Amino acid sequence: MEIEISHVKLDNEQMLRVVEEGREGSIIFVRSLGEKEVDTGKTLKFDPELEKLVVTQPVYCVILEIGSKDDILTWARVVPDGRDGSTVYGRTLHSDELDTGLAPQLRPGDKFEFPAGSLSFSVDSVDVSAATKFEDGYASIANTVWTWWSVYSTLNGKVLPDDVHRFLLSAARRLDASHEVFSLIHSKLEELDKIEYSIRQRNLIFEIMGLVEIAIVAMNRALQMAFQIHERYSLTIHFPDSVKNKLPVLKKIRDAYEHIEDRALGLVRGKPHIDAVSIFDYERLFKEGIATYGNYELDIYKEAIQLLIDTRQYLKEATSELVSLV
Numbered sequence: 001m002e003i004e005i006s007h008v009k010l011d012n013e014q015m016l017r018v019v020e021e022g023r024e025g026s027i028i029f030v031r032s033l034g035e036k037e038v039d040t041g042k043t044l045k046f047d048p049e050l051e052k053l054v055v056t057q058p059v060y061c062v063i064l065e066i067g068s069k070d071d072i073l074t075w076a077r078v079v080p081d082g083r084d085g086s087t088v089y090g091r092t093l094h095s096d097e098l099d100t101g102l103a104p105q106l107r108p109g110d111k112f113e114f115p116a117g118s119l120s121f122s123v124d125s126v127d128v129s130a131a132t133k134f135e136d137g138y139a140s141i142a143n144t145v146w147t148w149w150s151v152y153s154t155l156n157g158k159v160l161p162d163d164v165h166r167f168l169l170s171a172a173r174r175l176d177a178s179h180e181v182f183s184l185i186h187s188k189l190e191e192l193d194k195i196e197y198s199i200r201q202r203n204l205i206f207e208i209m210g211l212v213e214i215a216i217v218a219m220n221r222a223l224q225m226a227f228q229i230h231e232r233y234s235l236t237i238h239f240p241d242s243v244k245n246k247l248p249v250l251k252k253i254r255d256a257y258e259h260i261e262d263r264a265l266g267l268v269r270g271k272p273h274i275d276a277v278s279i280f281d282y283e284r285l286f287k288e289g290i291a292t293y294g295n296y297e298l299d300i301y302k303e304a305i306q307l308l309i310d311t312r313q314y315l316k317e318a319t320s321e322l323v324s325l326v
Contacts, residue, residue, distance in 0.1 A: 004043040008053060020044050021056050021105050031056045034101025056105035059090055059112055062119065064151065073154075074147050076125040080104045081118060087111055091118035092125065121155065123148045123320040136305050138179050141312045142172040145319050152323040164233075164322060171225035172315055174218050179308050181215035182300060189289070209282060212291055212300065213257040219304065220254035223247060226311050229318055233325065237317045240310040249296045253279075256293045 007015045008030065018030040019042060028051055033039055046053060061075040077093040080102055090104040090112060106112060123144065130147045131139040145168055153160055185208055192204045223243055230239045256263050256279040266276045275294035284290045284297070291298045298304060 001049065002045055002047045005046055006041075006043045008055060010055075016055070018044065018055065022107075024107075026051045027054055028052070029054050029056050029105070029107055031105045032058060034058075034103060036099055036101030054108065056107055058103040058105055059088075060103045062090075062092065062114075064121070064154075066150075074121065074126050074151055075129045076121055077128065078104060081115060087113055089113055089115055089118070091115070092120050095122055095124035121151050123316055126151060127316060134179070134183070136183070138305055138309050138312065140176045140179075141315050142169060142176050144316060145169050145172040148319050149323060158323075160323060167225065168229060168315070168319060168322065171222050171229065174225065175222035175308060175311055175315065178215055178218040178222055179305070181211055181218065182304055182308070185211045185215060185300060189286075192286075205282075205286070208285075212285065213260070215300070215304075216250065216291060216298065217254050217257055219308070220247075220250040223250060223307065223311050226314055226318070229322075230314075233322060235318055235321050235325075237314070237321055240314055242310050243307055243314070246298075246307060249298065252296045253291060253293045253298060 006017060008018050010016055017033040017039065019033055021029040021031040023029065028044070028046060030044065030053055032055070059078050062078050063075045064073045065071060066073050077099060078090045079093050079097075079099075081089040081091040081104070083089065086107075086109055088104050088106055088110050091114065093099055104112060126148045127139075127144045130143040131141065132143075133139045149160060149165055149169075152158065188204055188208050188211070192201065192208070195201050195204065224247065227239060227244065227247060229235070230237075256276075259268075260279070262268060262270065263276045263279045266272055268276050279293045281292060284292050285300070289299060289301045291300055
């Protein structure tokens with residue numbers, strides 16, 4: 001008797017949403033619905049007395065390891081690239097290609113192969129596996145830089161200069177650290193809005209002041225180093241105008257925080273200055289989320305995060321170009 005099914009129960013009792021993959025005689029091959037596939041609700045007609053269901057094995061990704069399977073360097077998404085009898089072909093997903101969720105499917109006895117030239121890694125594919133994504137739109141970049149540098153060296157048998165790697169990775173680490181501190185500031189400002197106990201309020205206020213200093217010092221250094229990379233190696237990729245235009249402002253605010261001992265005495269470079277003590281004016285920071293020094297200002301919410309995002313994108317592209325230049 002023919003029935004309609006949409007799920008099969010696995011040995012571990014898990015119910016798996018399946019769709020038809022193909023048929024061979026009385027055998028119906030079914031595959032799991034991919035995470036990114038749209039579930040149309042389509043069912044499968046199956047006669048349990050006359051037919052047999054076999055669940056295929058998907059190949060979702062290819063893994064690049066260092067030494068052992070416990071030390072994964074990176075992975076890349078694999079998509080179907082045809083079938084020839086019992087040989088199933090796959091290729092890596094292109095960086096500009098939409099991931100539909102489909103994967104090569106192996107039936108019992110099948111073998112899987114990559115056709116010549118179909119297996120490739122790029123800084124974009126590495127970024128998918130290496131980066132940690134955040135709700136504000138930023139994603140970590142240090143691990144992407146380190147991993148692509150390692151992958152490129154491994155696959156091309158090329159020894160890349162340590163000084164370039166150190167400089168690039170240091171900028172990336174500092175950028176990630178700056179984002180981490182800004183995120184902490186945002187959460188503490190939210191907490192401050194909810195706290196009524198005055199002692200805790202004052203503690204939070206001082207914590208936020210100190211964290212803003214640390215975040216801007218780190219951010220300035222990361223952005224300045226990114227610009228130095230651009231000029232030092234004459235890269236062809238475009239350096240973001242948003243970052244370049246903000247660098248002078250960031251440096252002024254950073255200098256005030258870094259040399260807080262002079263500003264406390266009303267000095268700039270050892271001499272009295274009208275703007276020196278303005279670094280201690282936190283009114284706009286707590287009312288509007290804007291850090292100020294004299295006429296210089298930085299929105300610690302959208303503006304700061306967007307500057308980090310723009311710099312991150314530049315460092316990713318710079319990493320790709322640098323490995324091919326040095």
